[in-house]
Amino acid sequence: MSVNSSSRFHGGVRGAELSRGSLLFGGPFGRMFRALPPADFGTDDIQSEAALKVLAAKMLAIHEDSKNGPDPEESGISAVYTYLGQFIDHDLTFDPASSLQKQNDPDALVDYRTPRFDLDNVYGRGPDDQPYLFEDGKHFILGKPLNPTGTNTDPHDLPRSVPHTPGAQHRAIIGDPRNDENTIVSQLQGLFLKFHNKMVDTLGGDFAAAQREVRFHYQWIILNDFLPTLIDADVLAEVLPHIKAGTDVVRDPPRLRFYKARDEAYMPLEFAAAAYRFGHSMVRPEYQLNLDLDAPFPIFAGSAEPGTLRGFRALPKNHAIDWRLFVDLEPLGWGDAADQNNPNTKKRTQRAYKIDTSLVNPLGNLPPDIAADPSALALRNLERGWRMRLPSGQAVAKAMGIKPLADSDILIGKFTGDPADTLVPIDHADFKGAFVGNCPLWTYVLAETIEKQITIETTEGVKQQTARLLGEVGGRIVAETMVGILLADSSSFLAQDPRWTPMPALTEAGVFGVRELIKAAL
Template identity: 50%
Template sequence: MTAKHSAPVRGLMSAGRSPMFEGLFGRMFRSLPPASFGKTEDENITNLTALGIAMSGPDDEVKDGKDDEESGIPALYTYFGQFVDHDITFDPASSLQKQNDPDAMVDFRNPAFDLDNVYGRGPGDQPYMYDDGDAFLLGDALQGGSDPGAKDLPRNSAAKGRRRALIGDPRNDENAIVSQLQGLFLRFHNRKLQDNPGISSFETLQRLVRFHYQYVVLNDFLPRIVHSSVLSQLKTNGKYDATKLKFYHWKNAPFMPVEFSVAAYRFGHSMVRPGYRLNDAIRLPIFPTPASAEGLTGFREMNPAWGLDWGRLIDIDTRKYEGTDEENAKRLQYAYRIDTSLVNPLGNLPPAVASNPASLGARNLLRGWRLGLPSGQHVAQQMGVKPMDDNDILIGQGVDKPDKPLPNILSVSQAFKQNCPLWTYILAEAMHFKEPVKIAVTEDITLQTPRLGPVGGRIVAEVFLGLMYGDKHSMLNVAPDWQPDGGSDFRLKDFVGYAIGQ
């Protein structure tokens, strides 16, 4: 595996829209002071790096069977969240090593749920992504999974091992799962085109696909990650209400808040498993290891044997699990819980991905500090929420029956006394806001699943809704009562099923 296969593409050419488009980053809580975790720069770096390392979990193996860290959320939602992030934000100028002014940062990804990471600039401006009509081109066939029509993404003609995807955002080829999810969006569009011969224009078809996507974001993804008590505060008579947005406001056009992009929406890092089984024959860690020369890393043509068995990632079918090896291998995998622990591959990133620091947790924390994010306690107070006590900000895996009590944040440093970094605070908060999720697809059990609480959940939900209400072409503005053909119960599993032809 070379660095070129795992290092993310950066630069203006990665943007799906002209760099002349400016959607500024900004702040939701401008009046709050930036948090500091030491008297000097070195003390800040030392304390935050120590916290990032403390948030790195043990050496987890890639497992097929039950895992105490599992949530009740199917694993594909982790990568759907990554896909959403690539749709609404892209900052090619970001750097961990310099102080960035969020008011001057430019979001070259249009801050809207408009699938510009799929459609790019459209067939008129990027015809190499489309056939002679309005359908997307697809790549080479993939085998091994449950989908006989599985295809790789369309790619250029570079040398073997370096063929880049011809898609709206190259980041959606950065690992094998998000790459094949991107492919499903292409196929969903193509099937809608085939099934609706009366559609009058490409723009009409595009809007239909966007509405399905936005419906899943609002009615499936958001309720899985945000506690129901938080979402209920944003509704009137059971429907989302723009007048209920209290903290995310803009003057002329929606912006991307750094409290969201650098803290709250990075909850997904805690949901990543150490690896995934793709199909009967292939099980891979997220990065190559001494024991596995291969990992999920992308930016190259897909191995033709890596076709996904989608039922291992999303509940599109029922799989009885009794514990034998054969049935164990076919089990639906679940995302890890939202908590203050990242799997070890993220706690010690390979040199080809990142270094100094190699801990993703430390990198997130340092990024937030350099951007001047306020503490979690200050944000809670600003939102009218009673801040958590330091004893309740636990560091580690939020499993139901830990081997021993989890330490609190003060075990890392007294610098965090009533002064918790916003990202860590949001993850720790989720550990106290659990909801029962019945797992009937496999084990027929109920899991207490952490969800984002009144600080983290409110930030995420308000930004999601604010971006929708700020887009005059969104479903919430054009047709707020719109429903997919599958009715009000349409979920990500139905999107996947339709795309693969079920």
């Protein structure tokens, strides 16, 4: 088996053998570790594809029961972070030509979204170029009202087209169509529309000032809430020392060792095709939208069925999200005594699944209108990373000066603590040696997560719960990419006003994160 061969281009992918990133396009995809050879998993393409299919099958969680109560695979991380991660991804990248087709050329891919945290997935091209997003050139148009639920007393759908053809989909009229992919990210998009509208009112109708403040608050959340929630604190401190020190980025500036932007920011393939896909393992099989619905909904179901989280359609009026079920909005004990003593109560903040080397069953067979050939998300991720010629996880660890995980420590399965849920190590005989010292980067990032006890608020009080946080390779790639993009953006708060802080009226005990943004938008 040839692990480091660079002489096979998987169907003639032009430029795949080159170690550089494109210098020809604004917002290009590039490589963080340009000198590393790509990983192959067999002596030819057929063997590599076969090995990846076996690995993808092992990563599929088996016997996944539908649960609305506490689950052994739950982490201490609120479910909203899964979909905030999806929202952030849609802000950073939009590659309409991306697919698993063999003509993919990583050095010719163009990032059609600006690699900036500028909310162009919300603002589009602005009120002058896309006036149909705004009602008066300042405020976003909101969609039809939904039924009030919980603290979400004035919910709305996204604004939608009215098709002439009976039965046609009512597409959302928003800056990025992907933010209507599912019910949860759709309503998160709606929160940002409302947050902007309230900021416009707060600042006396000044659109430009409101847009700047919304962007700065969003960027603050990324640095001070999203990354600290998902990355091990010691790993993050190597990139953002000010968070652990309790200072600011002027006194303790960010430290980047591997993200090296040249003339402008770029999107590393190691991030986009591997490390940032950690969120796929956080997805639950079902979610409870609000307390008025009798049961949780599966993340995928037939598009014509009402009991589904599928997107690209007008939301049923009773599908408004009670955000208390996705993030800790309420003070302790918002459920009554019976709720607090019932482990399966609906009145609970749903938690994301642990970041591990497993994906829930629904992601193993995506509906044909979403993905096909292959329909398994794990296999799509593995094949895309391989076709993008990514190096192995061990190779990246060595380039970072980190001792790679032993093959016996790269475990495939659910990290619940039950031996039956951890299936096999990466050097198991089923893989026929394809991954010995040669683990796909995405799988390696999931396997190296670090178990930590974190403090969460529940209806039963403050508790300690286990979470798995991104480790040295995955955490470093994600943190350096996001921080590097912010530093390279002349319009970010790090560039314009590094000591900027959120509006005091929006903070709670000096803290502003996704929880406080949701409260402000509601």
